[in-house]
Amino acid sequence: MPESLKLRADSSPILVCFGDSLTAGYQVQAETGMPLPDTPYSGFLQEWLGTRGRVSVKGICGETTSDMAMRFSRDVVDVVPSYTVILGGTNDLGWGVAPSTIITNLERFYTLALDAGIQPVGVTVPSLRAEGVGTGALPAWLRSHLQSRLELNRLITERCQRRHMPCVDLFQATSEGSSCLLALHFSSDGLHLNAAGYRTFARLVWNEVFADRFGVCPDLPSESIG
Numbered sequence: 001m002p003e004s005l006k007l008r009a010d011s012s013p014i015l016v017c018f019g020d021s022l023t024a025g026y027q028v029q030a031e032t033g034m035p036l037p038d039t040p041y042s043g044f045l046q047e048w049l050g051t052r053g054r055v056s057v058k059g060i061c062g063e064t065t066s067d068m069a070m071r072f073s074r075d076v077v078d079v080v081p082s083y084t085v086i087l088g089g090t091n092d093l094g095w096g097v098a099p100s101t102i103i104t105n106l107e108r109f110y111t112l113a114l115d116a117g118i119q120p121v122g123v124t125v126p127s128l129r130a131e132g133v134g135t136g137a138l139p140a141w142l143r144s145h146l147q148s149r150l151e152l153n154r155l156i157t158e159r160c161q162r163r164h165m166p167c168v169d170l171f172q173a174t175s176e177g178s179s180c181l182l183a184l185h186f187s188s189d190g191l192h193l194n195a196a197g198y199r200t201f202a203r204l205v206w207n208e209v210f211a212d213r214f215g216v217c218p219d220l221p222s223e224s225i226g
Contacts, residue, residue: 014056014080016058016075016083016085017057017058017087018058018084018109019058019063020091021059021061021192022087022126023040023057024060027198039194041201042056042057042202043057044199045205058075063088066092068109069108072108082119084113084118084120086113086121087123089102092105093145099148099151103155122157122159122166122167123170124156124157124170125153126197127171127174128182138181150171153171174187174200203217
């Protein structure tokens with residue numbers, strides 16, 4: 001652990017949630033497809049933390065990791081939080097950007113954070129699903145998108161392990177069975193999470209960032225923590 005993190009161990013933790021629409025908490029109504037009020041996972045974390053720490057959300061809808069690179073220093077490094085949770089790559093994949101390019105950008109964020117004495121937390125990108133697609137054979141385009149996500153997530157996990165960084169496996173926690181599709185009960189549009197999905201995201205982050213200091217996530221009974 002960097003010395004600066006040790007020095008901050010006795011102060012209130014400050015967490016910056018950095019990313020795109022999945023960090024901003026964007027969600028839509030299933031019946032109409034109309035946007036609902038944002039429900040960022042940071043809001044759940046702040047509720048559970050109360051006065052013990054401050055959580056800041058820095059998520060901008062539609063951004064790629066290249067866009068995010070333009071503001072990482074301002075939104076994270078200059079703030080000097082204890083931790084930053086970094087989720088990016090979904091929009092890159094939508095534009096056909098190669099996982100190898102995305103991980104290069106994400107690694108830059110990890111390095112900048114560590115050099116500033118900030119503990120980065122990696123996050124795997126969640127899956128997706130398409131309307132009308134069941135448990136049978138998936139269309140070729142959807143298989144391709146899933147493979148890109150799996151490859152990017154493999155790289156994210158590998159880099160986090162190499163740097164001894166925490167890593168939140170959001171893909172695994174929100175996908176269903178062997179299909180690897182985004183679970184229906186965690187999304188209403190097949191791409192973004194719903195309130196249940198963002199709440200699950202918050203629980204995962206709590207377990208990686210706050211559990212050692214504050215114990216079991218207040219949103220879960222103690223027997224649910226493995």
